[in-house]
Amino acid sequence: xxxxxxxxxxxxxxxxxxxxxxYVVGLEPLPANETLLADLKPGDEIKMRLSNGVxxxxxxxxRREVAADEASVFEQFHPRLTLVVEKEEGTWQIATADYVAExxxxxxxxxxxxxxxxxxxxxxxxxxxxxxxxxRSGPDxxxxxMYYLVEFSVENVGxxxxxANAFTMQLQDGxxxxxxxxxxxxxxxxxxxxxxEIAPGATVQGTAGYLVPxxxxxxxxxxxxxxxxxxxxxxxxxxxxxxxxVPAGHAEVTITDAFLSDDGDRLIIEGEIQNTxxxxxxxxxSDISLSSSAGMSELIMAAPPLPWTxxxxxxQVIELQYSKPDASAALLSLLGYSFEIRGLQ
Numbered sequence: 397x398x399x400x401x402x403x404x405x406x407x408x409x410x411x412x413x414x415x416x417x418x419y420v421v422g423l424e425p426l427p428a429n430e431t432l433l434a435d436l437k438p439g440d441e442i443k444m445r446l447s448n449g450v451x452x453x454x455x456x457x458x459r460r461e462v463a464a465d466e467a468s469v470f471e472q473f474h475p476r477l478t479l480v481v482e483k484e485e486g487t488w489q490i491a492t493a494d495y496v497a498e499x500x501x502x503x504x505x506x507x508x509x510x511x512x513x514x515x516x517x518x519x520x521x522x523x524x525x526x527x528x529x530x531x532r533s534g535p536d537x538x539x540x541x542m543y544y545l546v547e548f549s550v551e552n553v554g555x556x557x558x559x560a561n562a563f564t565m566q567l568q569d570g571x572x573x574x575x576x577x578x579x580x581x582x583x584x585x586x587x588x589x590x591x592x593e594i595a596p597g598a599t600v601q602g603t604a605g606y607l608v609p610x611x612x613x614x615x616x617x618x619x620x621x622x623x624x625x626x627x628x629x630x631x632x633x634x635x636x637x638x639x640x641x642v643p644a645g646h647a648e649v650t651i652t653d654a655f656l657s658d659d660g661d662r663l664i665i666e667g668e669i670q671n672t673x674x675x676x677x678x679x680x681x682s683d684i685s686l687s688s689s690a691g692m693s694e695l696i697m698a699a700p701p702l703p704w705t706x707x708x709x710x711x712q713v714i715e716l717q718y719s720k721p722d723a724s725a726a727l728l729s730l731l732g733y734s735f736e737i738r739g740l741q
Contacts (some may be wrong), residue, residue, distance in 0.1 A: 397692025418472050422480045426654040432471040436589050438628050442493045454493035464488050494669040509634035516631040520554025523621050528635040534698045540685030543581040546604040546619050557593040570613035571736050574689040581605025609687035614639050625686045649733040665716040671706040679704040684730050688723035
């Protein structure tokens, strides 16, 4: 039977005759085999020795559960290895590994990130980042925020349509903050949001947009693409980013302390603003923001109350209290200065 059932001869593996493009091999439903599949990590090599002595090399890409006898398991469109273990009745756990000759030309070398302009194969999707750019003007942008837009193309190199609505795309800045896709930001791009089906052989362009602080940290951003939620199959692209120099005028800003309140609900930031110019300096709410991967944080209290006016040559001691961000780090922007605050979780 396929896959082998419990009680089969020890060490048994069943090969589906005729699956010579996508080798489909069933393993016994033993704890050791389930652990073997569970422990595979993307990039792990799997060798299969044929009866004629030829050794084929594959590289693991993803693991998932499917209904027993699902037709897609047996598709013979791409050279790969599919390992199958029967779990509960009516369910298979499968692990797929691409034939190395198929992988090498399009995957970046191990341990490195792809670059803009470099096509990366992710399953049946071949993804290329065209460029990344910041957009600082927009009717819905709040003070201290901007859009970061990734313009990209996807080619369907498979034989069945790709569902662009299932794509997941995430942006990470230079200090590790992560940002989720924003439909409003994507609509501001050159190509707009990508959706619908991509036919086999077709290439389409789209924009992945993100709402980010205007003090977004560089010097590189990492854009990660996955063909569907929860998939271990991903492509990561490093996009160079040089933050725009925001003139700080004649102010010098120092953060002296940052800590959580006793109840852990508030982030308290203490600092000083020195006016080194010859004119009074006014600081308004729009000059201050706190952002993280969870979004913009709410300012609960400022002491003294905003706006602040600092006379020439004077120094103003300040305190800001924000709702604690649901993130491990946050970025404070104040008069064009940026301060990273870590250890929040």
